[in-house]
Amino acid sequence: MKTIDSECWNTARRFxxxxxxxxxxxxxxxxxxxxxxxxxxxxxxxxWNADEVRSTEMAKPRRGEKRRVPYGRSxxxxxxxxxxxxxxxxxxxxxxxxxxxxxxxxxxxEKTVKEYDSGTSTWTSTAQIKFLYxxxxxxxxxxxxxxxTMIRSHVWGLDLSGTPQGVGGVGGxxxxxxxxxDYAPGFDANGNIIVWVDLSDGSLAGTAEYGAFGETLxxxxxxxxxxxxxxxxxxxxxxxxxxxxxxxxxxxxGRWPNRDPIGIDGGLNxxxxxxxxxxxxxxxxGLKQYNLKYDLAPxxxxxxxxxxATGFSDIMADVESKIDKKYSEDGEDPCNCIExxxxxxxxxxxxxxxxxxxxxxxxxxxxxxxxxxxRIKGRGENQRANHTHQNVAFMNQLAAYxxxxxxxEIIACELCAGDEGDEFTGHMEDxxxxxxxxxxxxxxxxxxxxxxxxxxxxxxx
Numbered sequence: 001m002k003t004i005d006s007e008c009w010n011t012a013r014r015f016x017x018x019x020x021x022x023x024x025x026x027x028x029x030x031x032x033x034x035x036x037x038x039x040x041x042x043x044x045x046x047x048w049n050a051d052e053v054r055s056t057e058m059a060k061p062r063r064g065e066k067r068r069v070p071y072g073r074s075x076x077x078x079x080x081x082x083x084x085x086x087x088x089x090x091x092x093x094x095x096x097x098x099x100x101x102x103x104x105x106x107x108x109x110e111k112t113v114k115e116y117d118s119g120t121s122t123w124t125s126t127a128q129i130k131f132l133y134x135x136x137x138x139x140x141x142x143x144x145x146x147x148x149t150m151i152r153s154h155v156w157g158l159d160l161s162g163t164p165q166g167v168g169g170v171g172g173x174x175x176x177x178x179x180x181x182d183y184a185p186g187f188d189a190n191g192n193i194i195v196w197v198d199l200s201d202g203s204l205a206g207t208a209e210y211g212a213f214g215e216t217l218x219x220x221x222x223x224x225x226x227x228x229x230x231x232x233x234x235x236x237x238x239x240x241x242x243x244x245x246x247x248x249x250x251x252x253x254g255r256w257p258n259r260d261p262i263g264i265d266g267g268l269n270x271x272x273x274x275x276x277x278x279x280x281x282x283x284x285x286g287l288k289q290y291n292l293k294y295d296l297a298p299x300x301x302x303x304x305x306x307x308x309a310t311g312f313s314d315i316m317a318d319v320e321s322k323i324d325k326k327y328s329e330d331g332e333d334p335c336n337c338i339e340x341x342x343x344x345x346x347x348x349x350x351x352x353x354x355x356x357x358x359x360x361x362x363x364x365x366x367x368x369x370x371x372x373x374x375r376i377k378g379r380g381e382n383q384r385a386n387h388t389h390q391n392v393a394f395m396n397q398l399a400a401y402x403x404x405x406x407x408x409e410i411i412a413c414e415l416c417a418g419d420e421g422d423e424f425t426g427h428m429e430d431x432x433x434x435x436x437x438x439x440x441x442x443x444x445x446x447x448x449x450x451x452x453x454x455x456x457x458x459x460x461x
Contacts, residue, residue, distance in 0.1 A: 348413025
């Protein structure tokens, strides 16, 4: 077994043959920019694409307005775009530069590794990896310097939440393919990969051990070649940073190199990892995305595992207690957002309602409400008119808190049936985006403990 000194946290693989160079020399400290981003440590300098930090808190815009940058956020989403070996490292150390590219969802789609030639004072690319995703789960890595030849592929199942990506894929990796061989991971209770099994013969192919904050203590076999490990997150071999999606995590220091995107809402220590308790908690992407369930028909025990609510106002109050109402200027997702929301209740063609008097409470919405919304808006013709306006406004407000591609599913009998149901579906897709609304055009299937989350047919698309 190859044992790694835990103090050599970010150079274990890179300096495997030069152990005397693995530790930074005394006197090398940490430096940060005014926006709080780490700019250097004992071995690396860091570059970010953040603009200046704005000093004024902005209010949440009305729908249709341009979203503005609040305090602590930047135009450029605060992404790490490059790391470079310090120029004052020993001459025997090969200096490296890592460059990263991202898509609009903050997913890293490319990593370029360069080495410095001191003789010519130039950087030469030695590796360029492209990344392909399904949501946030990494599916494949390709060698851009070798005609996009596949390096590794990864297959995913259900993560610790029992859903495909409910907790960011933690514990959900089924197997990885590397050099024409397939390996299946074995996990501990927190979704950390501790063994790899060769699927060709069932033999043990590798093991891994971690410290309390995810720092690698020991590796054997293919564990040194496969990038997933602690919390089923991708590790950059060159730096030992773990890629969580919106941020990188440094296991050796037990901290994030940049501030929490949700500010102190995530805790007073904006650089701390899970309140210094990663043994008992997991982090999804370096921020929070929610999968929510609400039940407007609790008298019927309608939607199992859901939070009871008497109306849309109750749902919105709970949503706003979770969602950080801060947006970027270009209309990107809020720091926290809703990945999926399910609302259960009663229904009919083009009509959804909860328990009680559906004509007077704020727990009903119909196709006619959408059609009449502009006519009665602000006129307060009667109680019903006011509630119609409020409930359509609720849907618009809820849409503002959804992640990109986030889905809303209304579980109610025959909601999407007939012409009324088709119109209702169209109105909801106008608000939440095409394909992001799910409803049913037949009765849902009742189970022994309330309604099943798997009705007798798929949601009507």
